[in-house]
Amino acid sequence: MEMPADMPAHGVMEAMEPGLRRIIAPNPSPMTYWGTNTFVLGEGDVTVVDPGPDHAAHLEAILGGLAPGERVARILVTHSHVDHSPLARGLSRATGAPVIAFGTSLAGRSQVMADLVAQGMTSGGEGVDADFVPDEEMADGDRLDIGGGLTVEAIWTPGHFSNHLSFAVGDIILVGDHVMAWASSLVSPPDGDLTAFMASCERLLARDARIHYPAHGPAIDDPKARLRWLIEHRKGREASILAQLATAPATPEALTRAIYTDTPPALLPAAERNVFAHLIDLWTRQKVTATPTLSPGAMFTLT
Secondary structure, eight states, rough: OOTTTTOOTTOEEEEEEEEEEEEOHHHBBBBTBBBBEEEEEEESSSEEEOOOOOOHHHHHHHHHHHHTTTTTEEEOOSBTTTTTHHHHHHHHHHOOOOEEEEEEEETTOOHHHHHHHHHTOOSSSBEEEETOHHHHHHHHOOOEEEEEEEEEEEEEEOOSSOOOEEEEETTTTEETTTTTTSSOOOOOTTTTTTTHHHHHHHHHHHHHSSSSEEEESOOOOOOHHHHHHHHHHHHHHHHHHHHHHHHHHBBBHHHHHHOOTTSSSGGGGHHHHHHHHHHHHHHHTTTEESSSSSSSTTTEEEE
16 A cells, blocks of 8 residues: 655644644554544534544544643544544543444444344454444434534444444535545445445435545545545446356355456455445345345355
8 A cells, every 4th residue: 555755644733624623543554544534623622533543642642732721522433443433432531522423333234234243244344343332322414513603414324334424514524434535435244334335425425515534544625526436436346246147146255256356365355345245235126136045155146
C-alpha cells in the first residue's frame, strides 16, 4: 500500500474547515490507510467522532489538541470495529462525555446474517469491538444540537457494518467506512451486508452533500461521483459472478479462484468473503439458489 508523499502527521489536530478538525490515530495498515481519522466538531463544548483504537497516545493527543478551556461534551461512534470505537470508553472516563451510537455490535443485523451466525459463521476481516455498548443510542434521522449553530443528523448506513451511522452536519457528511477515496469499502458477512450496502449508497447519493469526510484517508470532494463509482464497481463484480455461474454451478471458493486470478493467495480468503457477500445479495433477490442451504460452502446455481 503506497502512502501519499504529503501524508498528514499522526497526533496533530488539524483544521479541515470552520467547525471541523481532524486528528489521525497512529494505526496505519492496509485496512486503515494512514490510520483512523478522529474528527472534532464545534468549538468550546466539542463533539468527538470515532475516537479510534484503544491507544493511550491517541487519547493524550485528542485531549492535548483541544484549545484552552474546551471540553469534550459528547462522543459519536460511526460503528464498532476495533479501529473506531474502543477508545470511546477511555475518552468518556477522562471527560465524562456520553458515548452515542446506533447500538451494540449486533444492532441492525439482518435476519439473513443472524441465521448465518446461528449456523456457525464467524466474523471476518476487520476486528469487531464485541463489548461495545453506547451510553445513548441514536437512530436514523435523529438530530443533535451540538452548539455553535451546528446540528448533527444521524443517517443509518449499514452495509460495511450493521450498526454503521454516517453523520451529516450542514452540507458535509462524516461517512465512516462506508465511502472512502482510496479503496472500496470492505463488505464481509456476517458483519457486512451487500444488500444493505447498496441501499445505503443510494441513500447517500440522494443527498446533496458538498463533501464527504471518511474515517480513513482524504476527503472526497465529489461525493456523488464516488458513490456512483462504488455502485458500478459492485455491479461489475456481480456481473462477473453471474457470468461464471452461467457456465456451471459453483461454490464461493471456486468462483473466487475463477474471478480473482491476479490476487495473491494470502488475500484470497478476503476475496472469497466478498464473493459470498454478493451471493447472499443475489440469493436474497432470488437470482441464485444455494444447495443444500445458504452457507459459505454451498453450491450456487442461477435461478
